[in-house]
Amino acid sequence: MARITMREAISQALWEEMERDPAVFIMGEEVGVWGGSYAVTKGFYDHFGGDRVRDTPIAEAGIVGAAIGAALVGQRPVAELMTINFAFVAMDHIVNEAAKLHYMFAGQFKLPLVIRTVGGGGRQLGATHSQTPDAIFAHFPGLKVVAPSTPEDAKGLLKSAIRSDDPILFIEHATMYQVRGDVADGENLIPIGKSRIQRPGKDVTIITYSKGVEISMKAADELAKEGVEAEIVDLRTLRPLDMEPVFESFKKTNRAVVVEEGWKSFGVGSEIASRIYEECFDYVDAPIKRVAQDEVPLPYNRTLEQVALPQAEDVVTAVKEVL
Amino acid sequence: MNKKEHLELYHQMVLIRRTEERGAELYQQGKIGGFMHLYIGQEAVSTGLIAARQPNDRVITAYRDHGVAINCGIPVNEVVAELLGKATGVSHGKGGSMHMADPQKNFWGGHAIVGAHLPIATGMALGDKYGNRNNVTICMFGDGATNIGFFHEALNMSKVWKLPVLWVCENNKYGMGTAVDRASAVSSIAMKARGYDMPNECVEGMDVMKVYEAAQKAIEAVRSGKGPFLLEIQTYRYRGHSMGDPERYRRQEEVRKWEEQDPIGIYRQYLAGNKIASGKPLDEIDEQVMDEVQKAVEFAEASPEPTMEDLYADVYAD
Numbered sequence: 001m002a003r004i005t006m007r008e009a010i011s012q013a014l015w016e017e018m019e020r021d022p023a024v025f026i027m028g029e030e031v032g033v034w035g036g037s038y039a040v041t042k043g044f045y046d047h048f049g050g051d052r053v054r055d056t057p058i059a060e061a062g063i064v065g066a067a068i069g070a071a072l073v074g075q076r077p078v079a080e081l082m083t084i085n086f087a088f089v090a091m092d093h094i095v096n097e098a099a100k101l102h103y104m105f106a107g108q109f110k111l112p113l114v115i116r117t118v119g120g121g122g123r124q125l126g127a128t129h130s131q132t133p134d135a136i137f138a139h140f141p142g143l144k145v146v147a148p149s150t151p152e153d154a155k156g157l158l159k160s161a162i163r164s165d166d167p168i169l170f171i172e173h174a175t176m177y178q179v180r181g182d183v184a185d186g187e188n189l190i191p192i193g194k195s196r197i198q199r200p201g202k203d204v205t206i207i208t209y210s211k212g213v214e215i216s217m218k219a220a221d222e223l224a225k226e227g228v229e230a231e232i233v234d235l236r237t238l239r240p241l242d243m244e245p246v247f248e249s250f251k252k253t254n255r256a257v258v259v260e261e262g263w264k265s266f267g268v269g270s271e272i273a274s275r276i277y278e279e280c281f282d283y284v285d286a287p288i289k290r291v292a293q294d295e296v297p298l299p300y301n302r303t304l305e306q307v308a309l310p311q312a313e314d315v316v317t318a319v320k321e322v323l
Numbered sequence: 324m325n326k327k328e329h330l331e332l333y334h335q336m337v338l339i340r341r342t343e344e345r346g347a348e349l350y351q352q353g354k355i356g357g358f359m360h361l362y363i364g365q366e367a368v369s370t371g372l373i374a375a376r377q378p379n380d381r382v383i384t385a386y387r388d389h390g391v392a393i394n395c396g397i398p399v400n401e402v403v404a405e406l407l408g409k410a411t412g413v414s415h416g417k418g419g420s421m422h423m424a425d426p427q428k429n430f431w432g433g434h435a436i437v438g439a440h441l442p443i444a445t446g447m448a449l450g451d452k453y454g455n456r457n458n459v460t461i462c463m464f465g466d467g468a469t470n471i472g473f474f475h476e477a478l479n480m481s482k483v484w485k486l487p488v489l490w491v492c493e494n495n496k497y498g499m500g501t502a503v504d505r506a507s508a509v510s511s512i513a514m515k516a517r518g519y520d521m522p523n524e525c526v527e528g529m530d531v532m533k534v535y536e537a538a539q540k541a542i543e544a545v546r547s548g549k550g551p552f553l554l555e556i557q558t559y560r561y562r563g564h565s566m567g568d569p570e571r572y573r574r575q576e577e578v579r580k581w582e583e584q585d586p587i588g589i590y591r592q593y594l595a596g597n598k599i600a601s602g603k604p605l606d607e608i609d610e611q612v613m614d615e616v617q618k619a620v621e622f623a624e625a626s627p628e629p630t631m632e633d634l635y636a637d638v639y640a641d
Contacts, residue, residue: 025453051453057483062442062476069446069460072431073381075453077446092473096436097443105424105432106415107637141638165640192641240639 001184007177009151010116011040013158014078018048021076024162027054028063028080028116037082038118038177060090064115068097068167071113076162084119084171085131098167099142113167114158119147120173120211120261121309127297130305132262134210135271137169138238145238146192147171149213151181153236156190164192173211173261195242197249201231204319205249207272208259209235212291212310216259219315230319238268243275250276254285255322259315264292289318324374324535329599330608332374332531336366336587337612339390342399345616346389346406350566354624355406359420362390364561367586368493369394369463371534372556375542376461381451383431383444384463386421387560391463395430397423403619409626416629417637437498438468441477441490448486448551459545463491467498469512478551482519485550489541490516492555493528499564500572516553528558529584532593 004012018024026041032055035042044053056063060081067079081087087094094115101109121130138145144166148154154172161168198213199220206216213234220230231249235241250256256276258269269290276288294308324332343361350359362369365387373382373394384391392402397413405412405423413423414433424432431447434440444462451458468474469492481488492512496503504510516523522544526537534556541552559581563570595601 023454057476057479059476059480061473062445062480065439065442065473065477066446066449066480069443069448070450070453071446072426072443073447073450073454073456075450077450092436092439093442097434097439101432102640103637104414104418104422106417106633107640108414108424108426109431110640144639 001182003180004151004183005177006151006154006172006179007038007040009155009183010158010172011042013155014041015044017159017162018052023074023076024078025052025054025075026078026080027056027067029056029058029082031055031080036080060086061093064090064093065097067113067115068093068101068111071111072109076112078114078116078162081115081117083129084117084133085129087117094137094143094169095140099140102166103142110165111167112165114161114170115168116170116172118174119171120175121293121298121305122175124300124302124305126300130298132260132293134171134238135262135267138268142167143239144168144192145171146236147210147238148236149198149210149234151179152183152188153190155183156188157192157236160189160192168192171210176211176214179214193237193240193242195233195235195245197231197245198234199230199232201229201253203229203253204231204255204257204322205246205253206230206232206257206259206315206319207235207246208232209238209268211261212259215310215312216315218312219319222312222316223319228319228323243279246272246276247279250280251283254283256288257291257315257318257322258288259291259310261293261310263295264290265295267292286322289322291315291318326599329594330604332370333590333594333605334608334612335370335394336531336590337609338399338615339366339370339393340587341612341616342393342402342619343389345620346403347562347566349406349620355420356408357419358386358565359406360387360565361560361562362387364581364586365493365495365528365558366390367531367534367590368528368556368558371531372461372463372491372538375535375538376459378429379456380459380461380542381429381431381447382461382463383440383447384433385437385440385465385468386433386435387465388421388423388433392423392430392433395425396428397425397430399615399619400622404623404626407623407626408628409623410629410633411622411626415633417633438464438471438473440464441468441473444488445477445481445486448481448488449484452486457546459487459489459542461489461491461542463493465498466492466494466496466503466512467506469515470498470507478516478519478521478553481551482521485548487545488551489545490551490553492553493558494555495558495560497564497572500568502572511555513553513555521551521553522549523553523555525555525557528556529586529589530593531586531590
């Protein structure tokens with residue numbers, strides 16, 4: 001067991017998979033000589049060389065398209081998009097190609113492709129660089145969307161993603177690279193598409209993922225001081241979505257709050273709440289609350305940005321409303 | 324090329340022509356749905372090009388893909404069955420006219436978003452270079468695709484990384500209904516390759532042997548490790564962009580002028596002029612093709628529909 005940062009966990013997963021399988025290679029903007037814009041691939045270029053840690057032009061459609069092509073012919077590319085905001089430039093290749101090719105050609109093509117990217121606000125990068133559009137990508141059958149909240153999950157899920165034959169969007173949170181956590185020694189593959197109880201409780205179910213887990217854990221600590229025991233479910237994967245732990249928890253607590261960093265409209269919270277209403281209607285004791293980002297493009301000003309982003313106190317307030 | 328190979332090229336061109344003519348009838352009868360883009364008039368391009376490839380060379384194209392599929396060796400039965408949406412179709416009835424592929428035949432689709440398959444072709448060549456495989460990726464696209472960003476990103480990357488890609492622009496004079504000079508700042512597509520310091524050539528595309536010879540040279544140049552090459556092939560489609568095209572953008576005289584240089588007629592003249600074949604052996608191929616197409620239609624019509632299990636199959640590989 002080692003206590004490492006999210007950055008180290010992701011870096012270890014990439015390093016170990018590249019050592020294990022020569023078909024795995026990394027491509028993206030500044031992944032090589034620079035060492036990764038978030039320093040995840042620092043030291044990789046010198047060790048693995050420029051063919052396996054391939055710097056690309058600033059051309060996201062070209063990057064994702066080329067990664068798809070390399071995957072089709074048997075390599076296992078990990079394409080890095082510097083931020084998820086740039087994924088919109090590559091939207092056609094993510095949505096119309098990666099998510100479709102296996103189905104549309106009746107299973108003849110495999111796409112062992114990982115697209116690593118960085119989402120989330122809170123770093124004063126302004127409206128175009130601070131989005132959390134995870135729900136948009138989770139909309140498309142054929143694509144898998146993973147967004148870990150702990151170093152252990154990040155490492156185990158990324159290793160599983162690299163070994164998967166499906167196209168996977170792996171979303172890291174921009175403000176979580178320094179988060180520390182215990183990571184088991186040795187090989188610890190975490191299956192994609194499994195939610196997990198992150199903190200047990202009996203009074204209310206908080207369903208969340210990625211950065212939402214961090215703020216929900218803080219909120220749960222606050223609530224515990226007042227005698228409220230919140231159970232936190234970390235979705236870990238948005239598609240395929242594993243609702244069983246959520247239903248199980250809700251049938252026990254009968255109350256739920258969904259926490260996400262993206263906008264509330266048409267978001268993850270809407271999806272989770274709907275599914276609970278559909279499957280557990282007889283267990284509902286209070287309307288399900290959604291905690292999410294205010295419906296504005298995220299501003300640069302630090303105070304305004306923090307007000308717009310969901311905070312632990314927003315979760316505490318929402319929980320109190322459903323109790 | 325020996326006589327048998329010449330006759331096979333002739334066979335393929337006639338097979339594409341008759342399959343598509345029959346496809347148009349089936350479409351009018353409502354047996355084929357969606358969009359269908361016919362290759363009629365352009366047969367010499369794909370036929371000459373693919374005749375020049377080695378079996379390990381990969382072919383990827385846009386949505387006007389029936390002819391390319393046939394040239395890559397996909398049985399006409401499977402092509403027609405796909406048009407009819409049947410389980411026996413090359414994509415099991417889930418792809419349709421625009422999405423045919425068979426990686427076993429090194430045919431990688433059938434891609435329906437204009438230009439989107441160009442970066443994918445770059446990646447296939449990158450994967451082959453990375454895997455030390457001596458394959459060439461042959462990527463076909465229309466003149467319209469050269470105006471979208473994907474084209475430029477793909478060409479640039481392929482040149483920066485010296486990848487084994489042969490870019491083949493089928494210049495059929497119109498991107499949907501918009502003439503090349505109304506959509507592109509330069510009417511010469513080959514000229515666009517020069518912006519990437521990429522070797523290029525423009526060839527006459529109604530003559531299958533001219534295409535074949537140019538393709539052979541270009542493919543070997545690419546295989547030798549010199550990096551990508553762009554071939555512009557001048558051609559013309561006789562039918563509309565797709566089945567629902569009122570053709571307000573061109574005069575019928577223009578179509579008829581091109582029909583006078585029909586690729587099948589030109590090749591018959593070539594075969595006769597070079598004393599390879601004329602008259603009866605070619606007429607026999609024509610008859611044999613009518614029979615093949617009839618049998619393919621019968622096969623497709625008798626084939627089962629995909630099942631409800633097929634609806635939910637293959638969303639994911641894992």
